Amino acid sequence: MSTSAPPTPAAPAADADRHLGGRLALVLLAMLWPAQMLTVAGVFTALTQASVAQHFHTTQIAWFTLVYSLVVTCVTPFVARAGDLFGRRRIMLVILAAGLVGDLLVAMAPNYEVMLLGRGLAGLYGPMAALVYASARDVFPPRHVGLATGAIGSSAGIVLVTCPLLGGWLLDHYGFRGALWALVVGVALGFVLVLCFVPKIPPTETNVSFDWWGGLLLGASATAMIYAIGQGGAWGWTDLRLLGLLGLSVVLATLFVLAELRAAEPLLDVRMLARREVCSVLVGTAIGQGTFFAAGGMIVFVALFPHIPGVSDGLGWSGTHNALVGMPSGVLIILVGLAAGVLTRRIDPRIPWRIGLAITTVGLVGQGLYHHDETQVILFGCLTNLGAGLVLACAGILLLGVVSPREQGVASGMSVMLTNLMSTLAAQIMFSALNGDSRVLNGTSFYLDGALRSAYFALAACMAFALLLSAFIPKVLRSDQIESGTVTLPV
Template identity: 70%
Template sequence: MTRTPAASPPPASTAGLTSEHGTRLGSRLTMVLLAMLWPAQMLTVAGVFTSTSQGAIAQHFQTTQIAWFMTIYALVVALATPFVAKAGDLFGRKRVMLAILVAGLIGDLVVVLAPSFEIMLVGRAIAGLYGPMAALVYASARDVFPPRYVGLATGLIGSSAGIVLVVCPLVAGWLLDHTGFHGVLWALGGGIALGLLLVLVFVPDIPPTEERVHFDWAGGLLLGSSATVLVYALGQGGTWGWTDGRFLGLIAAAIVLAVLFVVVERRVAEPLLDVRMLARPGVSTVLAGSAIAQGTFFSAGTMVVFVALYPYIPGASSGLGWSGTHTAVVGTPAGLLVILVGVGAGLLTRKVDPRLPWRAGLVITTAGLIAQGFFHHNELQIILAGCLTNIGAGLVLSCAGILLLGVVSHREQGVASGMAVMLTNLMNALTTQLMFTALNSDRNILNGTAFYTDDALSNAYFTLAACMGIALLLSFLIPRVLRPDQIETGTTEQATSNR
């Protein structure tokens, strides 16, 4: 039997936050926000740090399979997300946050200590268990913060990626220049450890939103397996060929598993996912559009490795051969814009339809990626084109979580956030593979490492722009959504009584 927040009061610590700071964001709530924001953004930190170091890793281990450094992480995230999201509802989200933080720390330690590329991939797989952290954080926001601050807090959690895009490239670039990729990976492990401490000390206990019932293992395995097979197929498609029998067979298997999942979920008493929720146009369009948009943006962030950090080799590589620090400095203005635009979007959506800044962000991001495809040959071009992309990205990252809050109920938030994270990782795997397909259209292999020409770099950006364009088209199918000040939350007596 499902237990809604109305059936049980919020925990003492959360209630105290609300009653004490019902009209302003005090120091205690600020620390809670930081404690939730940090581990959520460590996912983006991991993306920046690992993408910054992957070129050096590929050359160190002399492998042309560096794409799997990212893909295997997405595979595990896709498999783990439905289990983690449901576990947060059943056992309490703080407990599950701590468990996956520990898993992420262990995985990152395996990666940094790995004596071979194969062992490193094992570590990345273990670290992937940390991937659903953002789903737990977003689902917890409406339980922790007063109603008037839910939209602002959610927007800040999303848009704080701008801080990552400003500070972390500088840190990662400096570490790469002075300590090699091992220093970058050690720093990543330290960030996960700090996130573990912050959650342990400052995040209040959030009671389970559902009674502990028999866990839907069949549904979880079918959904996770379908997602995993799909991601693996997309990862291999560029190598095998998109019409190869193996690729088509895996796609067919993923579809069959997805259909079986729907059949099972419609029959079990306590399903892992209420598939009827996805039949609602608001939920399906928001999840699909935000997953494609965010997945594409994260894929685009890895392009800096091939554009700036890869060396210039006449006839073989069109990289600019910059140092990590120089690359980070050039990218700083664009990162700052994500912060400024994201904060503004979080405030704006309290007064306007969130779909408007969302669509504007998609238009601007698409235009920015096209501009990057044409102009990526010097500092000024990269700064201007990158700023255009990140103005749109600030709107996209900030509004994604807000849109989801506006189309699902409090009881559905955990599962919906879990689906959002899983779909974003699937789309990230898909768009990354499409990006590598475009890059591989004109590559040269030297000493076991692939290098890319200018045409290849341009084609990759144009491919990503097309993906963002698909998200833009989907945005016009999203029906009316609630503004943050209109949604129900689990924090106040008024919201509880209204339900």
């Protein structure tokens, strides 16, 4: 009679899996924290810019955010390429350290000029998300890469829940410098997390060369366009300066394409953009995400602007009250994003992506019609963010499914650039709609209900356009089919 030996290796294997799962959770935290610092910086600086303008007596407060966006746009192609050449973890640490110096300058600035210099330096960590999304593919195995990518995208919901509350409290009790010092602490913590928990990721390119001319042409083209769009409301959309900058942007972009086609080691393989799946995903996801980020600014005019009959139809809430009302929709983004990461292991990612765009479009229309009390703001805010959770989570997963591991770094960089550009464009469309029914009182523009409604409808149209473009996205890989997990983690 024979007997079977007990399966003694099972316990060590299960123990190893648990340890590896814990390690992956720490790596995910170390990635999503710095990846969201750009969003955190946007929330904190938006809260502080009015106080900064009054403290330094400047009429050029628009540069407080514009210089940051310009730097992010300009350096993103360099950062994405450097990650491929020198290892993404190493470049993460470099740009976080440089951005930390910038945020320190902003927090301690004795004058507005030094503050703008600091804001420019802080923009160096803006491309962090491009490195994080590319690194997620390196670190997480196929079983987990979709969930991790979805969590990184939807973690913006955590920012939208916590940062307005924290930033408003700091502003009320410690002034604008208190909020800016908190930003310094956040970036420093991100540096420590990456240093301690993100594994070393080897370069994906062995031939160490850098296409400086290509990067300068691409960065200059994108910067000229961002600046022109940013000044559209002030200059007018037919102003010769604006048209000249847009023309310059087109010329520089053309020169970039010609240079890349001839370069031995191009910064960006433009032939990759000729592939329908890559082009449609990059453009569609940039419009969807960019429109959502721009729409986040509407709550300032709806909730925080005062109610002045005949002048302003804002609700006049405090920052704390507004943050509390927005908490349910922020939590919803996180939950939906995590669900999308699991769902895309089983179904075509285009399905939840398109559903998300459709729900967000309907939610923005609903917000345009119903934004007059807490109940309406919560209900339609939740509807919009239900769709946005799918949009933010699936954008990165779609990109993983149409590019190879070698192309991932460059593709993620292009995604960040295009999203930044589309967010600026959507914001200008929003402001153009707002200005159609505005009133000026004591030098400040206020908005009536018709302006708020038109702005929401304009944003809904942008989201609907992204939905239309998504029809041209061909079939992509499910998250469990994506080639990933090339870096071995210690157990």
